[in-house]
Amino acid sequence: MYKLQEEMEEQVEMVGRAFVEHYYHLFDTDRSSLASLYHQSSMLTFEGQKLQGVDDICAKINQLPFDKCHHFISTIDTQPSSFAGGITVFVSGSLRLMCEEHPLRFSQMFHLIPTPQGSFYVQNDIFRLNYG
Amino acid sequence: MDPDALAKAFVEHYYSTFDTNRAGLANLYQESSMLTFEGQKIQGSQNIVNKLTSLPFQQCKHTITTVDCQPSGPAGGMLVLVSGNLQLSGEQHALKFSQMFHLMPTPQGSFYVYNHIFRLNYA
Numbered sequence: 001m002y003k004l005q006e007e008m009e010e011q012v013e014m015v016g017r018a019f020v021e022h023y024y025h026l027f028d029t030d031r032s033s034l035a036s037l038y039h040q041s042s043m044l045t046f047e048g049q050k051l052q053g054v055d056d057i058c059a060k061i062n063q064l065p066f067d068k069c070h071h072f073i074s075t076i077d078t079q080p081s082s083f084a085g086g087i088t089v090f091v092s093g094s095l096r097l098m099c100e101e102h103p104l105r106f107s108q109m110f111h112l113i114p115t116p117q118g119s120f121y122v123q124n125d126i127f128r129l130n131y132g
Numbered sequence: 133m134d135p136d137a138l139a140k141a142f143v144e145h146y147y148s149t150f151d152t153n154r155a156g157l158a159n160l161y162q163e164s165s166m167l168t169f170e171g172q173k174i175q176g177s178q179n180i181v182n183k184l185t186s187l188p189f190q191q192c193k194h195t196i197t198t199v200d201c202q203p204s205g206p207a208g209g210m211l212v213l214v215s216g217n218l219q220l221s222g223e224q225h226a227l228k229f230s231q232m233f234h235l236m237p238t239p240q241g242s243f244y245v246y247n248h249i250f251r252l253n254y255a
Contacts, residue, residue, distance in 0.1 A: 009173070
């Protein structure tokens with residue numbers, strides 16, 4: 001019984017980790033393609049600003065005032081959520097913007113929901129910079 | 133009540149209990165609750181409270197900097213992202229932390245913590 005639970009936990013962790021790495025890779029290389037990871041029901045709170053739906057969310061992300069950036073992930077923590085098959089992921093890391101000397105530290109929370117096709121989409125996304 | 137106000141009220145209650153009566157956190161968790169504390173995974177109210185009451189400091193004070201919340205789905209759950217400072221008595225500098233809660237409603241009309249993840253934010 002414990003072995004099964006351990007295996008399930010490992011699976012959740014692998015999926016959460018893979019999703020997050022994919023998410024930031026897209027963000028850093030092809031920001032507009034993040035649209036594939038959000039649905040109409042998705043919500044983003046970005047530094048306190050609330051947005052809903054893939055169109056508004058992608059408009060916000062695409063309009064952020066920098067061209068190139070790179071996310072460095074420090075920690076990824078995952079837990080299964082109460083939603084069947086859902087996963088909560090908590091990330092901390094730093095965001096380097098080209099032409100900025102110092103990277104920005106951030107925390108971000110994702111709530112991932114499975115799709116019928118066997119992948120995940122972001123239902124909830126909350127992003128905060130961590131000021132020193 | 134407005135969800136943002138609810139989340140803020142819950143979070144304030146949580147930290148006030150943590151800072152004054154840590155063992156009292158037991159009724160904010162259930163058997164199914166999960167805590168990941170600085171990477172360590174713990175499940176169930178009893179184990180979670182054992183972890184929190186055995187943290188290596190007597191007195192502490194949480195100060196909240198930001199609280200963001202979103203509804204998590206049709207079951208009435210709420211996701212909350214908190215950032216703030218944790219001052220331990222006797223320590224000169226406060227520790228910065230971020231914390232994620234996933235709150236689920238109880239039949240009695242309040243909330244309990246289903247998912248909980250805590251991380252210190254190092255400079």
